[in-house]
Amino acid sequence: MMHSTIDRTIGNTPLVRLQRIPGADVAARGTVILGKLEGNNPGGSVKDRPVLSMIRGAEARGEIHPGDRLIEATSGNTGIAMAMIAAMTGYRMTLIMPDNLSAERRASMRAYGAELILTPAVQGGMEYARDLAMTMQANGEGRVLDQFANPDNPRAHYDTTGPEIWRDTQGGITHFVSAMGTTGTIMGVSRFLREQEAGVMIVGAQPSEGSQIAGIRKWSPAYQPKIYQPSEVDRIEQVSQADAEEMARRLAAEEGIFCGPSAAGACVIALRVAAEVENATIVFIVCDRGDRYLSTGLFPG
Template structure:
């Protein structure tokens, strides 16, 4: 029988495209190119498809879970949607816990894949509260927490797939890698792989400026810092304001035809700062999801 692909087989191998207008003549005059890795092209719409697939497959290979089991995860959206998709394909029940101040599109996407959604009050602690509840539910025997914040399979997904893709797509010419920082799986994994090929590559993280709330970009309190995060693996941090990220999300759509989420735009703000300082640089930033996931927030009005 001919072997046909499944939806899982379409995860990864996303395009890398050059920005044409936003960088401007001054950045071009410095010999710099800014490239966008379009992770919204993954089947469930974000870079988190890679981590979700890796975490579920990894747990299966270790004999920790089997089809029919219930999986639990605290999420701000993209990981939950990706896990719901992979769980649907592989035959798991999925319970997702998310703060109630995140977009309606994210909620609808999770339940469309058949996941059970628990909304927690953002005023009681947001993601930190959601993570604590997931841990308690596992202790109560209600399912298995995959824990994207501490699971090395999160990072491994990007060491094995995203990093090699970027290296190949740039013919090894990449000089700077820029990513929003949430769970930090993407920046840790891609950075690890790229620097295994060229130790001089600079890894830059986008973090929220004081008082800014940008979905997908976090600066965690010490007690909740992801265990997969190693700060020494990031060379520089760029603080991004909510206004800067939202303005850039609109510009990306209008000027480049790239309809991307707010954290993706924040990563571009950081990448442009790098481009204003560097010379003869090949700068890659992650477009971690699509803009249609944020329509109800009004950011594109």
């Protein structure tokens, strides 16, 4: 009798068709929009994939060993995945995050046994958290896996997410849409899909000026993720905070898809693309679950 461990349940998430939100015009043009439900991973987000890849990769290279302390700057989902997989594999985990992120995310990380360091959002947000993580590593306080520069991040999506999308669309995908944060998802999936079909259009979602959307970032040049390769993205579209939040509510109420604002932002862009094309199969990443945003007021109480 075979019994899986929790890490074996990561991946192979469902790909589901939007039924109501796209509307009759999109359907009449033969286009379908599909969401990949990454909230079905055991840690509740797409970040389970790269975190497992980064930890296993560092172990294979002899860079870390169970009992070591890992340090990571995170805006939330990576931290939850880090805390979960560190608990499973026997690492101590210190997570650094701005203090304006949701209470549910903090509680989830602590439930897995992680130590949290909350930094003032007004002091520099994620950029400050990233700098502090590197300073702590330089002081010998632990090892930073660095999701922003670690090639094991996009490799996870090249090895798993991309092949799953190709398989589940039977090679019919024409457009791939993803929110851009660390950019690991869009980098890995883009590379895999283009090796199968060079004509697949890769579209990234970034927040519009003044918008703050958890999980989507537009980095300054000094903090641009080192894993990001602009040539792997055909088009970058901006989405407003208001549009992303309204779409999160619509996805829950009209499609039964309960997700956060970064996934909803990608959906906004998928619909924008759908309005321009015919006979297309558009896939967007539903990054996480909406229950970790309940305290933020995103959804009606």
